[in-house]
């Protein structure tokens with residue numbers, strides 16, 4: 377299925393600041409690299425937004441029939457809280473705090489990361505490499521940069537020489553549209569500055585002080601790699617010197633991605649990436665979500681309702697649906713009201729999909745299903761515009777409802793297209809988990825929920841309101857809503 381042959385996909389390229397027609401380097405195949413999490417603590421919901429945007433982009437590329445190699449790394453070493461400040465190694469700091477080995481910290485939060493993504497129905501990347509698994513490659517790149525005069529050794533550390541890079545006509549600052557002086561103005565006075573020739577130089581390799589526990593042998597003594605280099609090492613290894621898409625949150629544009637471009641060009645003589653894609657930030661109640669300010673919520677806290685920001689628990693499908701109602705390049709603000717509104721919209725979508733199979737075809741169609749289906753593709757072809765796609769899906773649901781009310785007719789061919797388009801985009805492209813497609817286990821699930829309903833009735837009879845509420849809320853957190861009616865309690869699965 378090579379759908380892509382009939383599509384003109386446009387992608388906003390942060391490097392040019394324009395939407396460009398997407399042409400992969402090799403026909404039918406795409407290499408995509410996304411900067412993964414730094415696994416020194418739990419991922420917050422802001423991180424999830426960024427990864428979810430790329431999950432949907434990946435899903436759509438697959439749907440179009442592209443053979444996609446999707447590399448998303450795990451940063452498990454070397455990401456300092458301040459670039460260059462060795463006393464602020466995130467893993468070392470956290471391991472002291474939790475009295476764990478740094479690699480135990482890494483393992484704990486990698487497991488958490490995967491669990492969270494699993495809950496939100498993410499597709500796994502095709503390769504998930506770690507920084508610590510690629511120390512050799514990073515050392516090799518650093519040696520090459522020194523040999524070619526792009527880097528220098530200073531007191532056991534190695535720095536990239538930004539002025540030398542520019543002297544050779546390369547253009548540090550091109551991604552951020554800033555010149556070296558402007559970038560300099562934003563560089564804080566950090567540890568290691570006295571080792572550098574110029575303040576804008578960045579670390580490729582850092583010498584480890586005697587107390588630093590994450591350390592590896594290198595030609596320059598024991599140390600650890602700089603953060604920017606790991607992505608160049610892993611993307612080059614798995615995707616080649618030049619590849620199609622590189623993504624991450626927009627906070628990574630500078631310095632991280634600027635440094636990746638410089639490293640790639642200096643090492644291989646080519647710009648490493650055709651299309652740079654950056655997602656905008658998640659805010660909560662109008663403020664950017666970030667661990668450091670305390671304005672953050674862990675994904676599981678939103679799902680289980682144990683938090684101070686939202687009045688109830690929300691199923692992961694609702695969170696996904698809410699996130700995708702904003703375009704990936706727009707700021708997304710979540711609030712109680714936004715989540716409640718998404719929940720309502722989501723139910724409307726699911727209710728419509730649930731009656732698709734009840735519709736019966738006629739000989740002719742009075743609805744233009746073909747151009748509607750095309751509009752769904754047009755939305756995604758236009759820089760992965762999920763909010764417009766969702767608006768189109770609701771138009772599809774309107775079709776379902778008027779057909780169900782027998783106010784319009786549909787041919788069997790169009791009915792098939794309506795079903796295909798609605799379900800493919802909702803489940804395969806947007807990544808909503810099809811809870812109803814649980815196959816043979818649905819009888820067992822019904823049995824378990826009915827058993828819990830009986831236990832809740834017993835709790836209520838005993839005036840144990842705490843237990844009865846707990847049963848209701850925990851089921852809701854799993855997407856199972858109990859409805860109390862005069863004939864007893866029924867349930868629906870969202």
Ligand code: AMP
Pocket residue numbers: 411412413414415421422423424425426624625626627628655656657658659664665666
């Ligand atoms: P980190 O683990 O800090 O390297 O972040 C992992 C990814 O999450 C990066 O691509 C960041 O740009 C992204 N990110 C961090 N905070 C937010 C936020 N508030 N909204 C969206 N993405 C974010």
Ligand code: ZN
Pocket residue numbers: 410411412607632
């Ligand atoms: Zn990166």
